[in-house]
Amino acid sequence: MTDANTEMPERFGHDRGDDRDRGSGKRRGRKGEQLQVPEADFRSYYGRPIIKAPVWKNPDVPLYLFLGGLAGTSAGLGALGAATGRPTLRRTGRLAAAGGAVGGTAFLVHDLHRPSRFLHMLRVLKPTSPLSVGTWILSPFATFAAATAASEVTGLVRRAGDASGVVAAVIGPALATYTAVLFSNTAVPTWHEAHRELPIVFAGSAAAAGGGMGLVGSSVRDNLPAARLAVGGAAVELVAGEVMERRLGLLGDVYGKGRAGVLMKASKACLAAGAVGAVLGRRRRWSAALSGLALMAGSALTRFGVFDAGIASANDPAHIVVPQRERIRARQATNQVDTAPSDRAFA
Amino acid sequence: MTNLFDAFTGTANSLSGPLPDPQTDAGWSDAHPKRVGFFTDTSVCIGCKACEVACKEWNLVPDDGTDASDLYRLTGMSYDNTGDLGASSWRHVAFIEDVRPHGTATPAHGGQETGFLPAGLPAVHGGGNGHTPRDAASAPPGPDPAQPGTVDLLALLPDGGAHGQQTPDDERDVRWLMSSDVCKHCTHAGCLDVCPTGALFRTEFGTVVVQDDICNGCGYCVPSCPYGVIDVRESDGGAHKCTLCYDRLGEGLEPACAKACPTNSIQFGDLDELQAAADARLAELHGRGVHEARLYGRDPDDGVGGDGAFFLLLDEPEVYGMPPDPIVTTRDLPEMWRNAALTAVGLGAALVAAFWKGGRR
Ligand code: SF4
Ligand code: SF4
Numbered sequence: 031m032t033d034a035n036t037e038m039p040e041r042f043g044h045d046r047g048d049d050r051d052r053g054s055g056k057r058r059g060r061k062g063e064q065l066q067v068p069e070a071d072f073r074s075y076y077g078r079p080i081i082k083a084p085v086w087k088n089p090d091v092p093l094y095l096f097l098g099g100l101a102g103t104s105a106g107l108g109a110l111g112a113a114t115g116r117p118t119l120r121r122t123g124r125l126a127a128a129g130g131a132v133g134g135t136a137f138l139v140h141d142l143h144r145p146s147r148f149l150h151m152l153r154v155l156k157p158t159s160p161l162s163v164g165t166w167i168l169s170p171f172a173t174f175a176a177a178t179a180a181s182e183v184t185g186l187v188r189r190a191g192d193a194s195g196v197v198a199a200v201i202g203p204a205l206a207t208y209t210a211v212l213f214s215n216t217a218v219p220t221w222h223e224a225h226r227e228l229p230i231v232f233a234g235s236a237a238a239a240g241g242g243m244g245l246v247g248s249s250v251r252d253n254l255p256a257a258r259l260a261v262g263g264a265a266v267e268l269v270a271g272e273v274m275e276r277r278l279g280l281l282g283d284v285y286g287k288g289r290a291g292v293l294m295k296a297s298k299a300c301l302a303a304g305a306v307g308a309v310l311g312r313r314r315r316w317s318a319a320l321s322g323l324a325l326m327a328g329s330a331l332t333r334f335g336v337f338d339a340g341i342a343s344a345n346d347p348a349h350i351v352v353p354q355r356e357r358i359r360a361r362q363a364t365n366q367v368d369t370a371p372s373d374r375a376f377a
Numbered sequence: 378m379t380n381l382f383d384a385f386t387g388t389a390n391s392l393s394g395p396l397p398d399p400q401t402d403a404g405w406s407d408a409h410p411k412r413v414g415f416f417t418d419t420s421v422c423i424g425c426k427a428c429e430v431a432c433k434e435w436n437l438v439p440d441d442g443t444d445a446s447d448l449y450r451l452t453g454m455s456y457d458n459t460g461d462l463g464a465s466s467w468r469h470v471a472f473i474e475d476v477r478p479h480g481t482a483t484p485a486h487g488g489q490e491t492g493f494l495p496a497g498l499p500a501v502h503g504g505g506n507g508h509t510p511r512d513a514a515s516a517p518p519g520p521d522p523a524q525p526g527t528v529d530l531l532a533l534l535p536d537g538g539a540h541g542q543q544t545p546d547d548e549r550d551v552r553w554l555m556s557s558d559v560c561k562h563c564t565h566a567g568c569l570d571v572c573p574t575g576a577l578f579r580t581e582f583g584t585v586v587v588q589d590d591i592c593n594g595c596g597y598c599v600p601s602c603p604y605g606v607i608d609v610r611e612s613d614g615g616a617h618k619c620t621l622c623y624d625r626l627g628e629g630l631e632p633a634c635a636k637a638c639p640t641n642s643i644q645f646g647d648l649d650e651l652q653a654a655a656d657a658r659l660a661e662l663h664g665r666g667v668h669e670a671r672l673y674g675r676d677p678d679d680g681v682g683g684d685g686a687f688f689l690l691l692d693e694p695e696v697y698g699m700p701p702d703p704i705v706t707t708r709d710l711p712e713m714w715r716n717a718a719l720t721a722v723g724l725g726a727a728l729v730a731a732f733w734k735g736g737r738r
Contacts, residue, residue: 073696079461156572215709217603
């Protein structure tokens with residue numbers, strides 16, 4: 031009853047029409063043979079989750095992360111493409127930045143359970159809330175990126191368009207990385223404990239997406255910076271992702287199984303193939319575009335994988351109990367206190 | 378809450394650690410009332426669920442989602458058919474049937490003594506089931522075996538049930554643990570810290586409350602609570618949880634659950650007085666040999682700065698579905714912001730580097 035091997039009942043007490051948002055099937059208890067580490071002493075309440083998994087919608091939130099990353103780096107490619115005289119890269123970057131920001135905003139609003147109150151986000155600026163800070167990053171970014179794209183498309187007020195493009199490019203990297211704080215600043219163990227690696231994974235993913243978009247949209251004459259950025263981003267993402275999974279230890283098991291495992295494997299394959307393709311095939315239009323698409327797909331799959339891994343982690347009581355027990359044990363060992371729980375000090 | 382600079386740099390004390398006066402920290406004037414809370418003494422809980430019912434009635438909390446295909450939603454988890462806390466369950470009584478064979482009553486998991494069915498526990502007579510006492514020598518004084526009838530099991534126990542309610546039969550010993558769980562009204566509340574709209578706020582009583590007319594259902598509070606308390610309600614899209622009956626507090630009334638609790642397992646009051654009462658109760662139980670008793674959420678040095686609603690438990694917290702060592706996620710937020718800012722700078726540099734000597738066409 032209080033051990034890890036009990037099949038967890040579906041969450042009868044919750045009032046969602048279905049379990050899709052929280053990954054049905056993942057809410058079940060773990061079977062003994064799936065455990066990768068010995069957890070003989072791990073106890074729980076009927077194997078039920080201890081924390082609540084995010085109610086964030088899928089695909090809205092992973093797509094928002096992907097589009098935010100894509101837009102953040104594309105704005106930089108657009109501005110620098112303009113400064114270095116690469117018209118097709120400039121145009122691609124600017125349009126992708128605006129499209130990503132607008133699309134991302136749409137997904138973010140749609141993700142709310144009360145979308146009509148989106149503007150309540152702008153009531154306050156709370157540095158303790160990454161979502162609040164992120165809204166204040168996204169709003170100006172989307173404004174400047176959209177203005178730049180409008181100037182690009184219409185050919186009007188080019189000077190002002192260049193200037194606003196630079197502003198968007200400066201904000202862009204913040205848009206691409208803050209989402210890592212958004213995820214890791216939760217009680218979800220797999221996200222929280224990755225708070226050192228996740229920004230790097232997401233930055234790499236953003237570079238792969240923006241660079242990939244540049245490869246898709248710009249001419250062979252202009253696409254060298256995009257290829258460099260994309261290949262570098264893919265490499266960083268692959269390495270940082272691997273480091274993250276290893277450092278997570280027990281908490282990293284969610285990346286190796288279930289839907290998250292499949293997504294992460296697919297992501298790695300796409301990134302590797304896209305990077306190789308970008309290096310070898312940059313000088314041909316079709317192969318450059320194909321590589322760019324693979325890199326973007328890899329970036330998006332990473333976001334979906336990280337999202338799913340977090341849901342699985344939140345639903346697994348072992349992810350809460352085992353590391354926290356370990357923490358208590360380590361604390362007691364260093365404090366040289368007796369084996370009583372710290373609360374008992376008040377006896 | 379704290380000012381911008383402090384929160385980004387981590388110099389603010391109010392993200393974690395002990396905090397004697399969360400109301401003033403949240404911006405209330407010094408004239409605010411004392412911090413209030415709950416002390417839930419699970420050693421006297423009888424599992425009647427009066428608290429769940431009273432909470433639902435007073436706060437007009439809707440049904441938590443019965444669907445017709447599963448009319449009674451029996452979970453198979455003992456008498457617990459609520460399952461967990463959520464948007465429409467602000468009190469949740471957990472039931473644990475700790476079943477063990479005879480003679481295994483000694484140190485339990487983790488090497489800690491549970492005092493589970495102490496030696497010499499009297500067998501139960503009566504009820505006409507034809508069983509003879511398993512140990513006639515230690516049969517208690519009590520109802521005449523010749524006269525079947527009901528027996529006050531609690532009175533027969535050496536310590537008045539302080540080890541949880543216990544039911545012996547011929548093959549096994551059953552210890553019943555019951556605990557009424559609730560929002561902890563944390564000193565450092567993850568839900569409140571991350572709420573981007575300001576819907577969640579710290580009241581003048583030191584409690585944590587959602588303003589339903591502000592909440593936009595972003596759901597960020599849900600995975601940020603280290604105890605899995607707050608949730609978004611599908612029917613209205615808003616986040617909901619225990620308010621510690623904010624409306625009643627304003628009128629000088631105690632919360633509905635505490636009012637309804639027939640055994641005083643749920644005690645409401647000023648937090649400092651509850652803490653003193655809890656310490657005394659713990660000492661009393663330890664003095665009576667109930668060594669498995671421990672306080673949970675009482676320690677202001679813990680990962681959330683101590684809870685406004687804390688507990689006396691008879692087993693490890695995880696057995697009741699509570700995290701053994703919760704930490705408010707925002708404790709690490711300054712470091713996260715630093716990491717993300719550095720990474721953003723690195724990403725900008727990578728962008729510039731990608732154009733380096735790329736040849737101007
Ligand atoms: S973090 Fe959870 S337990 Fe703490 S006040 Fe918020 S909802 Fe309640
Ligand atoms: S769901 Fe409502 S209460 Fe929760 S963080 Fe979002 S706005 Fe705040």
